[in-house]
Amino acid sequence: MSLGQDLITITQRPDTVFSTGQGAWLSDENGKRHLDLIQGWAVNSLGHSPALITQALLAQSQRLLNPSPAYYNRPLLDLAARLTAISCFDRVFLANSGAEANEGAVKLARRWGSRHRGGAYGIVGFEQGFHGRTLAMMSASGKPGWDRLYAPMPPGFAKAKLNDIASVEQAISADTVAVMIEFVQGEAGVIVADRGFVRELRALTAERGLLLIADEVQTGVGRCGTAFAYEQFGIEPDVMTLAKGLGGGVPISALLCKEAFNCFEPGDQGGTFCGNPLMAAVGLAVVDEVCRAEFLAGVQARAAQLSAGLQALVRELGLVEERGLGLLRALELPLPVADQVVTAARALEPVGLLLNAPRPHLIRLMPALNISAAEVDEGLALLRRALTTVLD
Numbered sequence: 001m002s003l004g005q006d007l008i009t010i011t012q013r014p015d016t017v018f019s020t021g022q023g024a025w026l027s028d029e030n031g032k033r034h035l036d037l038i039q040g041w042a043v044n045s046l047g048h049s050p051a052l053i054t055q056a057l058l059a060q061s062q063r064l065l066n067p068s069p070a071y072y073n074r075p076l077l078d079l080a081a082r083l084t085a086i087s088c089f090d091r092v093f094l095a096n097s098g099a100e101a102n103e104g105a106v107k108l109a110r111r112w113g114s115r116h117r118g119g120a121y122g123i124v125g126f127e128q129g130f131h132g133r134t135l136a137m138m139s140a141s142g143k144p145g146w147d148r149l150y151a152p153m154p155p156g157f158a159k160a161k162l163n164d165i166a167s168v169e170q171a172i173s174a175d176t177v178a179v180m181i182e183f184v185q186g187e188a189g190v191i192v193a194d195r196g197f198v199r200e201l202r203a204l205t206a207e208r209g210l211l212l213i214a215d216e217v218q219t220g221v222g223r224c225g226t227a228f229a230y231e232q233f234g235i236e237p238d239v240m241t242l243a244k245g246l247g248g249g250v251p252i253s254a255l256l257c258k259e260a261f262n263c264f265e266p267g268d269q270g271g272t273f274c275g276n277p278l279m280a281a282v283g284l285a286v287v288d289e290v291c292r293a294e295f296l297a298g299v300q301a302r303a304a305q306l307s308a309g310l311q312a313l314v315r316e317l318g319l320v321e322e323r324g325l326g327l328l329r330a331l332e333l334p335l336p337v338a339d340q341v342v343t344a345a346r347a348l349e350p351v352g353l354l355l356n357a358p359r360p361h362l363i364r365l366m367p368a369l370n371i372s373a374a375e376v377d378e379g380l381a382l383l384r385r386a387l388t389t390v391l392d
């Protein structure tokens with residue numbers, strides 16, 4: 001019997017079943033421990049099974065699971081109030097995944113275009129961008145090959161080049177209603193947008209009457225060392241989406257907008273599980289913990305430590321570079337051996353190291369935001385061992 005024979009195959013998985021997690025550590029059914037620098041793809045902001053989340057789940061599950069989206073519930077109202085208090089936005093819609101929040105952002109932009117811009121509907125995104133796996137978000141994404149995988153794809157999504165404002169101007173047409181950007185392209189390989197480019201983009205979209213949509217599904221809620229990445233670019237988007245880190249491991253996402261773009265009418269948008277109190281209670285607990293100034297200072301300190309350690313590895317082992325923003329970082333290798341490094345790291349004894357390779361030359365690191373200084377050092381030491389195994 002082979003593992004996973006009853007599953008529809010969607011990816012190649014190692015022959016390991018992970019069974020328990022605690023903080024930065026994930027253990028498999030054989031009892032082997034792994035230092036986890038993936039954390040559910042930048043999802044477990046507070047590490048595996050933190051008491052804050054298990055307690056929020058337990059308390060809310062005993063109180064109320066789901067009254068339906070037709071009614072208000074207290075965690076929904078509280079989380080929305082918290083998100084508007086700590087951001088530049090005025091309104092919130094809660095959903096379940098990043099792709100769903102992004103779909104909502106596109107719907108909101110198109111609704112606004114139908115009201116105020118003579119039916120403009122087009123969205124300009126970026127080459128290599130990633131916005132999720134629904135059909136429309138595959139169109140919005142700039143992943144090579146995705147325009148053919150499930151053709152025909154929903155139309156209305158143009159592409160520009162990140163950090164190239166002329167390419168954005170070129171991609172804008174009379175039908176364009178919004179530009180959608182990741183300030184750090186995560187799946188593309190942790191490519192940070194230039195500050196100057198983002199400011200030019202903000203000015204250009206304002207001048208042309210276009211919405212600026214920030215996909216902060218990966219960068220938001222403390223991941224980059226500030227509550228939201230946009231703060232570090234000195235601009236305010238019109239619309240923002242959050243997901244991954246917002247739930248700290250449970251499925252919840254959010255669409256936020258300024259009052260001027262709050263243009264859905266009853267019935268325009270919804271979803272059975274959208275705004276359910278169980279997930280909203282967790283989101284509230286996560287936001288309250290992660291977006292405190294002292295917590296964010298800790299993220300910045302660990303990010304500086306990790307970055308310095310990765311730079312030392314670059315110098316010692318002749319790698320290409322390390323880059324990133326906050327605790328979303330990547331190490332670029334001189335050879336396309338990232339998958340081998342991932343495998344070697346997992347196989348280390350007595351403890352393994354869990355890494356992600358979004359590109360053949362690239363290792364991505366997305367530790368828990370509350371990882372300790374000692375765990376960062378241990379991760380760097382394990383990473384060095386895995387790298388030397390493969391590169392020597």
Ligand SMILES: *Cc1c(COP(=O)(O)O)cnc(C)c1O
Nearest residue numbers: 097098099130131132186217218
């Ligand atoms: C992961 C991700 C998404 C998709 O989120 P899902 O929850 O997988 O639908 C969208 N945008 C960005 C930037 C992401 O990193």
